[in-house]
Amino acid sequence: MTDRKRLLGLDRSITRRDFVNVAGVGIAASAFMSCGSQDSISKGSLAADPWSDHLGPEWYGPGGVGDYELSHGNTPEVVQAAHRLRDARQPALTEAIETGEHFDVIIVGGGLAGLSAAHHFKRLHPSGRCLVIENHPVFGGEAKRNELEIDGVRLMSPQGSNGFGVTPPTGDPDDYFTALGIPREFEYAPWDGDVRVPLDNYGFMHWVQDQFSVGHFFSGQGGDRWIHKLWENPLEAPWSSELRNGFAKWQSALVQDYQPPGTATEDLSWLDRITLKDYYENLLGLPPEVTAYVDPILASIIGLGCDAVSAWWGYHFGLPGFEVSSTYDDFTFHSFPGGNTGIARYFVKNLVSDAIEGGLDLGDVIGGRIDFTALDREGEPARIRLGASVIDVRHAGGRDANERVRVTYVHEGKLYVTEASGVVMASGGWVNRYVVADLPNEHQAAYETFQHAPILVANVGLRNWRFLERLGIAACMYEGDLGFSCNIRRPMYAGDHRPVFGPDHPAIMTFYITFEEPGLSATEQGIVGRTELLSTPFMEYERRLREQMFTLFGDAGFDPAEDIQGLVLNRWGHAYLAPGPGFFFGQGGISAPPDVIREPIGRISIGHSELRGHQNWTGAAAEGRRALEQVLERIS
Numbered sequence: 134m135t136d137r138k139r140l141l142g143l144d145r146s147i148t149r150r151d152f153v154n155v156a157g158v159g160i161a162a163s164a165f166m167s168c169g170s171q172d173s174i175s176k177g178s179l180a181a182d183p184w185s186d187h188l189g190p191e192w193y194g195p196g197g198v199g200d201y202e203l204s205h206g207n208t209p210e211v212v213q214a215a216h217r218l219r220d221a222r223q224p225a226l227t228e229a230i231e232t233g234e235h236f237d238v239i240i241v242g243g244g245l246a247g248l249s250a251a252h253h254f255k256r257l258h259p260s261g262r263c264l265v266i267e268n269h270p271v272f273g274g275e276a277k278r279n280e281l282e283i284d285g286v287r288l289m290s291p292q293g294s295n296g297f298g299v300t301p302p303t304g305d306p307d308d309y310f311t312a313l314g315i316p317r318e319f320e321y322a323p324w325d326g327d328v329r330v331p332l333d334n335y336g337f338m339h340w341v342q343d344q345f346s347v348g349h350f351f352s353g354q355g356g357d358r359w360i361h362k363l364w365e366n367p368l369e370a371p372w373s374s375e376l377r378n379g380f381a382k383w384q385s386a387l388v389q390d391y392q393p394p395g396t397a398t399e400d401l402s403w404l405d406r407i408t409l410k411d412y413y414e415n416l417l418g419l420p421p422e423v424t425a426y427v428d429p430i431l432a433s434i435i436g437l438g439c440d441a442v443s444a445w446w447g448y449h450f451g452l453p454g455f456e457v458s459s460t461y462d463d464f465t466f467h468s469f470p471g472g473n474t475g476i477a478r479y480f481v482k483n484l485v486s487d488a489i490e491g492g493l494d495l496g497d498v499i500g501g502r503i504d505f506t507a508l509d510r511e512g513e514p515a516r517i518r519l520g521a522s523v524i525d526v527r528h529a530g531g532r533d534a535n536e537r538v539r540v541t542y543v544h545e546g547k548l549y550v551t552e553a554s555g556v557v558m559a560s561g562g563w564v565n566r567y568v569v570a571d572l573p574n575e576h577q578a579a580y581e582t583f584q585h586a587p588i589l590v591a592n593v594g595l596r597n598w599r600f601l602e603r604l605g606i607a608a609c610m611y612e613g614d615l616g617f618s619c620n621i622r623r624p625m626y627a628g629d630h631r632p633v634f635g636p637d638h639p640a641i642m643t644f645y646i647t648f649e650e651p652g653l654s655a656t657e658q659g660i661v662g663r664t665e666l667l668s669t670p671f672m673e674y675e676r677r678l679r680e681q682m683f684t685l686f687g688d689a690g691f692d693p694a695e696d697i698q699g700l701v702l703n704r705w706g707h708a709y710l711a712p713g714p715g716f717f718f719g720q721g722g723i724s725a726p727p728d729v730i731r732e733p734i735g736r737i738s739i740g741h742s743e744l745r746g747h748q749n750w751t752g753a754a755a756e757g758r759r760a761l762e763q764v765l766e767r768i769s
Contacts, residue, residue: 141679142694143672188212194671197592197701198287199280200503201471204270205292206590206703211268212667214522214543215706218567223524229541229550236264238764239540239553240757241523241568243267244274245294245473245750246741247559248480249757251515252313253306255484257765263515264551266542268522268560271503272481275708276750278471281594281699283639286632288624290592290641291472292703294750296333298464307755313479314493319467320626322634330607330623330634333468334643337608338430338618340451341466348606350613350685357688359604372422379420383413388448388455391416404445405718410651412444417454425651427452429617432647435747436586436709441655443714446746470625473750475499481508484515496628520544526556527570528735538736555736555764559757561585562730562743563707571734579726582716583743584655587666588708589646591678594699595621595639600691602636611685615677616646639698644678655713663706674702712746731759738763 188209196202207215217223238254240247243265254263271277275293282288299317302308310317324330329346331337337345342364349363351371360369364384367377391412393403404412409431413419427447428438434450435442448455469475478498482489488507491497508517525541529552541550558565566572566580598621601607608620621640624632632638648662678700679693719725727744740760745752 140694141676141683142692142697143676143679188667191670191672194675194700194702197279197281197699201271201277201280201292201474204277205279205701207706208269210520211522212706214268214524215564218522218524218564224543224548226525226541226548226550229548232549232551234264234551235537236551236553237261237768238263238555238557238761239538239551240265240557240559240761241526241540242274242559242561242741243269243272243517243519244559244742245276245477245480245753246757246760247274247557248272248477248484249309249754250557250559250740250761251484251517252480253758253761254765255515256306256312257762259514261514264553265515265517266521266523266540267517267519270520272508272517272519273474273477274753275705276473276477277703278474279592279641279701279703280471281592281641281701283594283596283698286639287630288594288632288639288641289470289474289630290622290643291334291468291474291590292592293472293588293590293705293708294474295468295472296335296466297468297473297476297750299467307758309476309479309754313476313483315476315479316495319495322624322626322632324623324634326602326635328602328605328607328636331466331620332623332625333466334472334620334622334645335434336464336466337620338433338610341464345608346606348604348609350609350611352612352684359606359609361605376420376422379423380426382417383419383423384453386417386454401445401448402718404448405443405716406714406720407444408714409439409442409444409447412447413439413454419454428649428651429647432586432649432709433588433618433645436588436711437584437655437658438649438651440651441584441649441658441711441713443712443716445717446712449747468622468625470499470627470630475627476750481517485510485513485517488517494628496630499627500630518544521549523560523564523568524548525570526558526568526737528737531571554768555738557757557760557764558737558739559741559760561707561741562710565739565741569734569737569739571737573734575729576732576734576739579729582713582726584659584711584713585707586659586709586711587648587662587704587706589644589648589666589674590703590705591616591644591646591674592699592701592703593642593644593678593682593697595642596696596698597637598640598642599636600686600689600696603689604686609685613681613684615674615681616644619644642682655711659711666704667706671702675700709748710743710746716746733763733767736764736767738767 196205240250247265251265277292278289280289302311331345337347348359351358410424413424424439432438482498490501521542521544523542529537529539537552538556539552562580562583610618619642621642650658650661683693730739738760740756742748742753744756
């Protein structure tokens with residue numbers, strides 16, 4: 134063990150426990166390193182990946198404690214099943230065991246789109262029967278949480294989906310706060326310190342940065358330095374005058390000043406015909422360093438950077454360069470203790486009331502243990518079947534017969550088939566294109582335009598955060614080896630979940646680590662990112678995270694060996710759809726891809742968050758509802 138490893142705390146047992154086989158890690162790592170070759174990229178797929186069938190504990194890593202311990206990010210089993218499906222290595226359908234079940238509707242996918250579809254099925258057809266089939270061990274999709282216990286304190290943090298705004302009551306079917314009993318007012322841990330601490334893991338990156346203590350870390354020949362309130366003090370940044378002027382123009386430019394001649398002021402569809410990089414650098418004339426600053430921020434919310442995403446999304450997200458005022462000026466970003474896990478749990482609690490112990494109070498829904506035996510109980514109008522990977526969905530008598538749909542899935546190593554009058558495909562597009570046997574050519578062509586990007590969400594359990602208080606920050610932005618931002622949150626209280634908050638108490642620091650590769654095509658960027666994400670052993674990411682944190686915080690007294698008490702990695706291989714030009718409005722006389730995919734296929738309808746371009750919980754719920762209503766209309 135070298136002195137450097139001891140300094141970083143890599144000799145400690147907190148994150149490895151008994152799961153690491155050092156020899157196995159070495160073998161796996163050497164095999165993994167061969168997967169990032171240019172050959173695999175040039176083929177446009179990872180069909181030759183030798184590691185995908187052999188992912189084990191040394192890759193997955195520990196999962197914390199609680200009901201989500203065995204389901205953090207894409208599990209090895211999910212990755213393996215997906216790659217076998219992609220490579221046409223799934224078992225023969227003739228081997229499937231007939232369950233003898235028949236449901237009114239089967240919903241493929243137990244994320245927020247699928248849970249919303251089930252909710253609206255129960256609302257519209259209360260005497261019917263529906264089944265949700267989810268491939269992960271726990272429902273929620275990316276709306277799951279990590280739980281860490283540090284010095285006897287239980288803390289929670291999101292695996293992915295987090296951040297929401299409170300909507301006013303309307304009584305409409307999509308008023309989920311009212312329908313599900315989600316509260317609209319929240320209590321956060323008291324804190325009157327000088328450091329202003331964010332409530333979620335996104336807003337501080339740009340939209341409400343001025344409301345919190347955010348530090349920008351600069352490293353270079355002049356030494357390391359932290360700058361507080363960067364946009365109020367840009368002269369402190371180690372920038373040339375040209376770059377400083379570029380950032381000033383970025384923050385003040387108006388989109389109306391750059392519209393094509395003859396375009397109506399209110400018509401911004403032209404932005405969907407160019408990339409955000411084109412808009413910033415070719416129209417506004419900004420230095421490429423401005424684009425590079427925006428790249429990871431954009432990638433963290435929509436998958437890839439400015440050269441892969443259409444300019445319309447820069448406007449949609451209220452990024453600088455489009456309008457002076459921000460729609461987020463009076464916006465509060467909230468986050469449940471485990472992110473949007475709280476919303477997923479409210480959906481499940483309303484579908485199967487005893488699946489989560491306790492009542493409908495926030496503390497019960499957030500803190501209650503999951504009764505997994507109640508989720509898929511015979512006789513229930515709504516059932517959720519976990520750990521089941523769907524490999525084939527097809528009409529029994531062909532798409533035109535419109536009689537019933539057969540759904541084949543793998544569960545605990547065995548192949549099963551069940552039937553329904555109709556099916557909602559609430560799973561991701563990268564799965565649907567292989568699973569739906571009756572997929573029309575138009576849908577297949579639309580899916581060919583979808584570009585998916587990965588993300589790694591790392592939750593680091595800290596014994597204390599005194600080093601942040603010394604720096605006067607609770608969040609930071611940086612350029613480094615791994616990631617670009619991280620923060621702690623002021624915890625929301627929920628029933629008995631009332632952790633004491635302060636610099637001398639435990640906290641979780643969250644990193645959203647993106648994989649954009651400017652200069653490559655969007656397809657290549659996705660492949661390169663997934664290759665790294667899915668081929669890097671846990672210990673390698675742990676080492677890089679500890680190194681990055683020591684670089685950022687070491688001078689402020691951060692001791693990785695003592696201060697880090699836990700680490701969970703959440704790897705999402707297809708976390709986002711990166712919507713390039715034409716995705717939202719279409720181009721060249723061709724319909725926008727989401728409009729094509731929303732068209733029903735016999736008794737099958739597709740509804741997932743990707744169809745909104747920007748994947749968030751409200752969009753997922755809306756697409757799930759729309760697809761369910763289409764299916765009910767066809768089977769009624």
